Amino acid sequence: MDFSFFDASACAERRARLAARLGNLPALIAAGAPRPRGTHRGHYPFRAASHFLYLFGLHLPKAMGLWSGERWQLYLPEPAADAALWTGPVPDFAALSEMFGVAVLPMPRLAETLARKTTSTLPAPEFETCLEQSNLLGREIRPGVLPAADEPLADALIAMRLVHDAAGIAGLREAADATVAAHLAGLRATRPKIRESEVRAALEAELCRRNMTVSYTSIVSVRGEILHNEDHHHMLADGDLLLIDAGAETRGGWAGDVTRTWPVSGRFSPTQRDLYDVVLLAQAAAVAAVRPGLRYLDLQGIASHAIAKGLIGLGLLGGDPAELVADGVVALFFPHGVGHLIGLDVHDLDDLGDRAAYAPGRTRSTSPGFRALRLDRDLVPNMAVTIEPGFYQVPAILDDPERTRAARDRLRRERLAAFHDVRGIRIEDTILVTANGHEDLTSALPKQAPAVENAMRAS
Amino acid sequence: MDFSFFDASACAERRARLAARLGNLPALIAAGAPRPRGTHRGHYPFRAASHFLYLFGLHLPKAMGLWSGERWQLYLPEPAADAALWTGPVPDFAALSEMFGVAVLPMPRLAETLARKTTSTLPAPEFETCLEQSNLLGREIRPGVLPAADEPLADALIAMRLVHDAAGIAGLREAADATVAAHLAGLRATRPKIRESEVRAALEAELCRRNMTVSYTSIVSVRGEILHNEDHHHMLADGDLLLIDAGAETRGGWAGDVTRTWPVSGRFSPTQRDLYDVVLLAQAAAVAAVRPGLRYLDLQGIASHAIAKGLIGLGLLGGDPAELVADGVVALFFPHGVGHLIGLDVHDLDDLGDRAAYAPGRTRSTSPGFRALRLDRDLVPNMAVTIEPGFYQVPAILDDPERTRAARDRLRRERLAAFHDVRGIRIEDTILVTANGHEDLTSALPKQAPAVENAMRAS
Numbered sequence: 041m042d043f044s045f046f047d048a049s050a051c052a053e054r055r056a057r058l059a060a061r062l063g064n065l066p067a068l069i070a071a072g073a074p075r076p077r078g079t080h081r082g083h084y085p086f087r088a089a090s091h092f093l094y095l096f097g098l099h100l101p102k103a104m105g106l107w108s109g110e111r112w113q114l115y116l117p118e119p120a121a122d123a124a125l126w127t128g129p130v131p132d133f134a135a136l137s138e139m140f141g142v143a144v145l146p147m148p149r150l151a152e153t154l155a156r157k158t159t160s161t162l163p164a165p166e167f168e169t170c171l172e173q174s175n176l177l178g179r180e181i182r183p184g185v186l187p188a189a190d191e192p193l194a195d196a197l198i199a200m201r202l203v204h205d206a207a208g209i210a211g212l213r214e215a216a217d218a219t220v221a222a223h224l225a226g227l228r229a230t231r232p233k234i235r236e237s238e239v240r241a242a243l244e245a246e247l248c249r250r251n252m253t254v255s256y257t258s259i260v261s262v263r264g265e266i267l268h269n270e271d272h273h274h275m276l277a278d279g280d281l282l283l284i285d286a287g288a289e290t291r292g293g294w295a296g297d298v299t300r301t302w303p304v305s306g307r308f309s310p311t312q313r314d315l316y317d318v319v320l321l322a323q324a325a326a327v328a329a330v331r332p333g334l335r336y337l338d339l340q341g342i343a344s345h346a347i348a349k350g351l352i353g354l355g356l357l358g359g360d361p362a363e364l365v366a367d368g369v370v371a372l373f374f375p376h377g378v379g380h381l382i383g384l385d386v387h388d389l390d391d392l393g394d395r396a397a398y399a400p401g402r403t404r405s406t407s408p409g410f411r412a413l414r415l416d417r418d419l420v421p422n423m424a425v426t427i428e429p430g431f432y433q434v435p436a437i438l439d440d441p442e443r444t445r446a447a448r449d450r451l452r453r454e455r456l457a458a459f460h461d462v463r464g465i466r467i468e469d470t471i472l473v474t475a476n477g478h479e480d481l482t483s484a485l486p487k488q489a490p491a492v493e494n495a496m497r498a499s
Numbered sequence: 500m501d502f503s504f505f506d507a508s509a510c511a512e513r514r515a516r517l518a519a520r521l522g523n524l525p526a527l528i529a530a531g532a533p534r535p536r537g538t539h540r541g542h543y544p545f546r547a548a549s550h551f552l553y554l555f556g557l558h559l560p561k562a563m564g565l566w567s568g569e570r571w572q573l574y575l576p577e578p579a580a581d582a583a584l585w586t587g588p589v590p591d592f593a594a595l596s597e598m599f600g601v602a603v604l605p606m607p608r609l610a611e612t613l614a615r616k617t618t619s620t621l622p623a624p625e626f627e628t629c630l631e632q633s634n635l636l637g638r639e640i641r642p643g644v645l646p647a648a649d650e651p652l653a654d655a656l657i658a659m660r661l662v663h664d665a666a667g668i669a670g671l672r673e674a675a676d677a678t679v680a681a682h683l684a685g686l687r688a689t690r691p692k693i694r695e696s697e698v699r700a701a702l703e704a705e706l707c708r709r710n711m712t713v714s715y716t717s718i719v720s721v722r723g724e725i726l727h728n729e730d731h732h733h734m735l736a737d738g739d740l741l742l743i744d745a746g747a748e749t750r751g752g753w754a755g756d757v758t759r760t761w762p763v764s765g766r767f768s769p770t771q772r773d774l775y776d777v778v779l780l781a782q783a784a785a786v787a788a789v790r791p792g793l794r795y796l797d798l799q800g801i802a803s804h805a806i807a808k809g810l811i812g813l814g815l816l817g818g819d820p821a822e823l824v825a826d827g828v829v830a831l832f833f834p835h836g837v838g839h840l841i842g843l844d845v846h847d848l849d850d851l852g853d854r855a856a857y858a859p860g861r862t863r864s865t866s867p868g869f870r871a872l873r874l875d876r877d878l879v880p881n882m883a884v885t886i887e888p889g890f891y892q893v894p895a896i897l898d899d900p901e902r903t904r905a906a907r908d909r910l911r912r913e914r915l916a917a918f919h920d921v922r923g924i925r926i927e928d929t930i931l932v933t934a935n936g937h938e939d940l941t942s943a944l945p946k947q948a949p950a951v952e953n954a955m956r957a958s
Binding site: 240386 | 501534539540548622626694701705709726849895
């Protein structure tokens with residue numbers, strides 16, 4: 041086993057801080073079970089649930105960490121009889137106990153120890169472990185459903201994980217650097233008459249080489265208007281834009297998340313360049329605004345306003361920018377949120393939904409331009425977020441009379457027809473909030489149109 | 500969505516054959532649910548359960564196929580409201596019905612239609628879908644546990660899937676070809692002073708390029724003595740052997756499975772070459788014996804006997820080859836089965852365990868050389884199997900007085916010390932049983948030691 045990425049002291053410090061928040065409230069933190077591939081007997085490489093990883097630092101299948109109210113303990117399944125032959129020698133419980141600085145005990149002991157009535161937990165990502173949690177605690181636990189009794193534990197972890205510690209920031213930097221390198225490899229591989237899958241291969245090979253994986257299924261698509269397009273079979277043609285939304289996951293589980301959109305030919309057409317610059321200006325305006333104290337929701341407004349102005353400038357929209365945003369006209373072209381938290385999950389803490397991502401008292405807007413926003417908290421130093429505005433021509437939106445009704449004559453369809461070679465553009469970076477402003481962790485990846493073209497020429 | 504790999508007529512023909520076997524016994528075939536990554540909201544690319552894929556040909560998340568006793572139907576969840584925006588336009592139920600040639604209906608209708616008391620099913624790979632199956636049928640369904648009532652359905656599918664049809668053989672050939680190409684890419688990337696993960700990256704990129712994935716987690720290891728070693732962080736050193744056990748999975752779900760072992764330096768040491776040739780001769784002897792009517796268990800004997808003779812020749816063992824096999828002495832160095840079924844699963848039908856892989860009336864041997872064997876059926880034309888003997892120096896075995904007791908003085912430890920530069924060697928090909936003998940689907944990949952060295956020199 042590879043323990044090189046294990047940061048014992050960061051984990052110990054996090055456990056101590058969580059214990060201080062919980063006091064005598066016991067808590068059970070599940071690592072989760074390996075996810076089966078085609079049958080129940082073959083598995084994906086095991087990746088522990090993020091709350092467990094945050095506190096214990098290693099991908100230990102079916103492990104459970106317990107805060108008893110007095111001390112931390114770690115419960116593990118006993119290794120199978122032939123484990124050394126099939127999966128290699130593993131440290132025994134005594135050695136693991138030394139490594140973690142907590143008692144390590146066999147799983148069957150957990151049921152004896154557990155204060156069944158008072159122990160909080162958070163649902164594991166999958167049903168297998170949730171069933172185990174249900175059996176242990178005598179109440180129903182399901183993925184994605186937070187019982188009221190577990191809210192204090194959730195809130196304690198949310199408070200901690202919203203603000204990254206030094207080890208977390210180092211993890212995010214490592215993920216960001218690998219993500220930049222992977223995008224560059226994809227950029228260098230891009231050329232007409234190959235499939236999307238060839239670019240994806242070049243990009244993901246750069247991660248695999250570093251013994252990392254992806255933090256989500258890579259989007260590598262000439263159909264950028266499909267926001268989470270996971271198909272990779274299309275051929276790249278000369279006039280296409282290729283949209284790449286892909287990120288690394290480090291061995292320690294930290295996520296990268298970057299989007300770039302580049303021309304397959306190595307050169308933007310004039311219409312592509314015009315719209316690219318609109319998105320780029322919107323992204324730059326939102327990034328520039330990131331600082332402690334800013335409400336994240338305001339970035340949605342800043343980006344949307346910039347897109348409105350840009351589209352007016354190109355003659356695609358008419359009217360007043362603020363009204364175009366408020367009436368949901370900009371959302372016809374920019375129908376998603378401007379970004380999200382990032383950390384051990386690419387949408388960090390998304391197992392806890394808006395409880396984590398929206399400040400107490402704030403709820404989702406119902407307006408078309410804001411309802412898809414995944415985050416609305418006031419920024420604080422060492423929070424990490426993405427900023428990712430976009431422009432898309434989505435037939436399901438633009439051909440829908442109901443969705444477009446509010447646009448009235450402000451949507452200039454005859455002018456839009458001239459921009460038919462743009463299906464989707466998105467530009468996204470990973471941004472760390474600092475004491476006085478922000479740091480763009482993925483700024484090394486070209487994004488000005490001439491810089492993108494230069495990088496492609498150089499390859 | 501990419502439907503290019505969908506073979507409607509092969510699926511229709513399989514459904515008709517299964518229906519003929521089932522008669523008026525209703526059957527529910529589940530595709531399974533997407534597997535979560537770090538949280539319940541992000542997923543691995545969806546891969547349908549193999550029984551569903553065999554009959555319906557597409558990876559349709561949460562789909563259920565129903566044989567009502569009179570006709571086939573396909574039940575699908577209704578697409579989410581914004582599905583076209585997020586994951587792209589999908590054919591509506593009428594278009595899917597046309598594609599499949601069966602009625603396609605919304606999932607909520609299934610509970611109305613289902614003959615709850617008499618319907619058979621097979622457990623999906625994961626608990627989420629098994630819970631759904633349990634709810635629908637009113638009885639407990641768990642991954643990997645086959646209720647007696649479902650045995651006739653299992654046996655019907657086993658009988659069909661043991662013998663591949665033309666579409667299945669085409670799928671296996673496609674997987675085999677990609678697997679060979681991937682191994683060649685890995686071979687070309689191999690050199691001292693890089694990590695195992697770099698070779699893995701080159702190998703898997705070749706699959707990704709073809710829009711395929713792996714059929715199991717690639718083993719790319721200088722610690723070949725750990726049979727399912729999934730670590731990839733070791734540096735390659737000049738005198739190491741690198742063991743690669745990796746296979747493609749086609750878009751349609753067909754599996755490749757090949758193992759090669761090559762020297763990091765490009766040249767086998769004399770001791771490595773000696774033991775490599777022992778394994779190669781054993782593999783060749785087993786492959787040569789493959790023909791209809793042969794009992795697969797006999798291949799374990801043939802390979803073990805060849806290894807015994809080879810190790811006697813090298814002075815590592817003394818005594819009579821047949822006795823060395825029978826006494827489990829060969830199993831000290833070759834502690835696993837000689838191969839398994841291959842098809843839509845890399846260990847085909849392994850969700851049904853020995854019910855599928857052992858002929859009725861046959862059970863696992865308790866002898867050390869045979870108990871790990873995954874398959875014991877009489878071979879028939881169009882069955883596909885792997886042949887994969889190996890030689891390993893596993894400390895957990897060789898240092899165990901109990902395991903080695905039966906070897907007595909026949910194990911020549913002082914001579915063994917001279918072969919310390921061999922940790923693990925395995926050689927594996929995918930073999931199709933033909934009418935008169937067999938075809939090695941992966942024979943294009945070099946395996947004679949000089950051919951391996953030549954291929955490495957050429958790179």
